[in-house]
Amino acid sequence: MPTISKENYLKTIYQRAQTSNEPVTTSYVASKLEVSNAATSEMAKKLSDDGLISHEKYKGIELTDNGREIALQIIRRHRLWELFLIKVLGLSWGEVHDEAEMLEHSTSELLINTIDDYLGNPKFDPHGSPIPDRFGNLPVTPAIIALTKCRTGKKYRIAKVNDKSSELMNYFSRLGLELEKEIVIEDRLEFDNSITLSIDNRIHSLSEKICENVYVYSN
Amino acid sequence: MPTISKENYLKTIYQRAQTSNEPVTTSYVASKLEVSNAATSEMAKKLSDDGLISHEKYKGIELTDNGREIALQIIRRHRLWELFLIKVLGLSWGEVHDEAEMLEHSTSELLINTIDDYLGNPKFDPHGSPIPDRFGNLPVTPAIIALTKCRTGKKYRIAKVNDKSSELMNYFSRLGLELEKEIVIEDRLEFDNSITLSIDNRIHSLSEKICENVYVYSN
DNA sequence: ATTAAAAATTAAGCAAACTTAAATTAATAA
DNA sequence: TTATTAATTTAAGTTTGCTTAATTTTTAAT
Numbered sequence: 001m002p003t004i005s006k007e008n009y010l011k012t013i014y015q016r017a018q019t020s021n022e023p024v025t026t027s028y029v030a031s032k033l034e035v036s037n038a039a040t041s042e043m044a045k046k047l048s049d050d051g052l053i054s055h056e057k058y059k060g061i062e063l064t065d066n067g068r069e070i071a072l073q074i075i076r077r078h079r080l081w082e083l084f085l086i087k088v089l090g091l092s093w094g095e096v097h098d099e100a101e102m103l104e105h106s107t108s109e110l111l112i113n114t115i116d117d118y119l120g121n122p123k124f125d126p127h128g129s130p131i132p133d134r135f136g137n138l139p140v141t142p143a144i145i146a147l148t149k150c151r152t153g154k155k156y157r158i159a160k161v162n163d164k165s166s167e168l169m170n171y172f173s174r175l176g177l178e179l180e181k182e183i184v185i186e187d188r189l190e191f192d193n194s195i196t197l198s199i200d201n202r203i204h205s206l207s208e209k210i211c212e213n214v215y216v217y218s219n
Numbered sequence: 220m221p222t223i224s225k226e227n228y229l230k231t232i233y234q235r236a237q238t239s240n241e242p243v244t245t246s247y248v249a250s251k252l253e254v255s256n257a258a259t260s261e262m263a264k265k266l267s268d269d270g271l272i273s274h275e276k277y278k279g280i281e282l283t284d285n286g287r288e289i290a291l292q293i294i295r296r297h298r299l300w301e302l303f304l305i306k307v308l309g310l311s312w313g314e315v316h317d318e319a320e321m322l323e324h325s326t327s328e329l330l331i332n333t334i335d336d337y338l339g340n341p342k343f344d345p346h347g348s349p350i351p352d353r354f355g356n357l358p359v360t361p362a363i364i365a366l367t368k369c370r371t372g373k374k375y376r377i378a379k380v381n382d383k384s385s386e387l388m389n390y391f392s393r394l395g396l397e398l399e400k401e402i403v404i405e406d407r408l409e410f411d412n413s414i415t416l417s418i419d420n421r422i423h424s425l426s427e428k429i430c431e432n433v434y435v436y437s438n
Numbered sequence: 439a440t441t442a443a444a445a446a447t448t449a450a451g452c453a454a455a456c457t458t459a460a461a462t463t464a465a466t467a468a
Numbered sequence: 469t470t471a472t473t474a475a476t477t478t479a480a481g482t483t484t485g486c487t488t489a490a491t492t493t494t495t496a497a498t
Contacts, residue, residue: 005455026476039456041477046454058463058476088307089333102325111318114308224485245446258486260447265484277446277493 002050004105007074008033009043010052013061014071023060072136077104077112079125079132082163084115086126093126094169109134128160128179128215145218147195147211150185156216157182164213176200177214221269223324226293227252228262229271232280233290242279291355296323296331298344298351301382303334305345312345313388328353347379347398347434364437366414366430369404375435376401383432395419396433 002010012032016024030040044061047053052067063071081100085091091099113134116122123139125131130138144159158181163169172178176199186203187196193208206214221229231251235243249259263280266272271286282290300319304310310318332353335341342358344350349357363378377400382388391397395418405422406415412427425433 003454027474035455036457037476038458038478043455045477085330089330089337091330091333095329099327099330102327103322106321106325108318108321110314111304111308111310114310118308222484246444254485255487256446257448257488262485264447 002052002070006043006047006050006052007070007105009040009047010063010067010071011074011078013053013063014068014075017063024062025060029061069136072132072138073109074104076132076134076136077107079129080112080115080119080122081107082125082127083119083122083131087119092170093163093173094166096126097163097166097169126179127163128158143218144215147185147197147206147214147216148193148208150195150216152185152188155182155184156219158214159217160215162213168210168213172214175204176202183216221271221289225262225266225269225271226289226324228259228266229282229286229290230293230297232272232282233287233294236282243281244279248280288355291351291357292328293323295351295353295355296326298348299331299334299338299341300326301344301346302338302341302350306338311389312382312392313385315345316382316385316388345398346382347377362437363434366404366416366425366433366435367412367427369414369435371404371407374401374403375438377433378436379434381432387429387432391433394423395421402435 009029012029013024016028016032026040026044027037030037033040044053044055047067048055051064052070053061053063055061078100081103082096085096085099086093116134121133122131128144130141132138142159150156158177158179160179161169161172161177177183181199184198185195186198188194189196193211194205195208195211196203196205198204228248231248232243235247235251245259245263246256249256252259263272263274266286267274270283271289272280272282274280297319300322301315304315304318305312335353340352341350347363349360351357361378369375377396377398379398380388380391380396396402400418403417404414405417407413408415412430413424414427414430415422415424417423
């Protein structure tokens, strides 16, 4: 079993590879984990020796099958814990990320499978992200688009949010912005790319940066 | 916040002080944590610098108020997790110790208090050990005695077991030996200090070593 | 009281995971 | 094409927590 630190590197590499076409650079990983480039470079060599990534010097990083498997196990633990903390223990959208970030490294396969069963083998976490099953398989995900890509006047349903900070999650909660909630795009300002939308018949204006982190089903 | 390693030293020191009159020695802590005496000696200096223990060289170790507070917090987490895993997630007596051993270091105060409330603020864990409340206060505990001190022919109720190994816990489960279960001391062999007792009208013989780890209410 | 044995500490060294600073490689712009 | 800049890696050093071996202190026995 890898160390907690190695698990975090693998998770970061996996998630970057999933959400970007560009190669995963050491500097990206370094900034995400808030460590120096030097630390990442060093760790890349170790993970490469462990057979968990492939890394040609001065080129991008790629996960091996083994590395991806471990990353998916950690992500599985994270997302199941988030759902469990909300559904069973009643924690809020804003509280679960940091808790799951710790628990994901201290959870045996027995325990996470028990939690999975307890929850009825859910396919998505509280932010709309897919949960890998015990074999590392991801569920089929519906097509989604960021709010920034939505058309004015149309109605959508919230499919996913990026849980970047508890502050943002709490803000969403205050807005009433939740998964599966219907929204209508009312207007969009060319000036700053902000979007005006209605949730529960109330009008809100969201900045471009926020809209990039909210996704709706693209029907 | 101390490191996981420091938390484990503090917990071990606390538990030794609770269950023995002799001073807590470095060699005891070392053997319990399965590290060298040298490592323990070194750690003792660090914990002393942190103000968590007091330690005169070549003498025993004592927790300071701060050190005891942290130890009790870890023990609280451990025991609440054990109860939660059994009561809510259905894990077995033998499975919970190792899980709790990991989770206790990855659980925020918010989360453990939530779990505490979810369980109805229980006073004892699944092995009969007292659970410190959120302020570090231990509940009043009934008087108990080890099986080794019981009188032949008498009836008792199981109050507590030491959860030393999952193997032992699984053995207890097979015997039907559970908290609050009534037992009768049938006989005792001078030869090896083993004890014969009946549980659910079935007769079992337990070695002295096992009997030292089972406690009953001493009425 | 002295000495042998046991316990505890110190010394020296290692691995993991980080740091800053220096050196190298790759990318880009004149 | 070459020079500059940016990205990456290597080098040297730190902290934490461990190891074994050597030393010191305490305890116990003669």
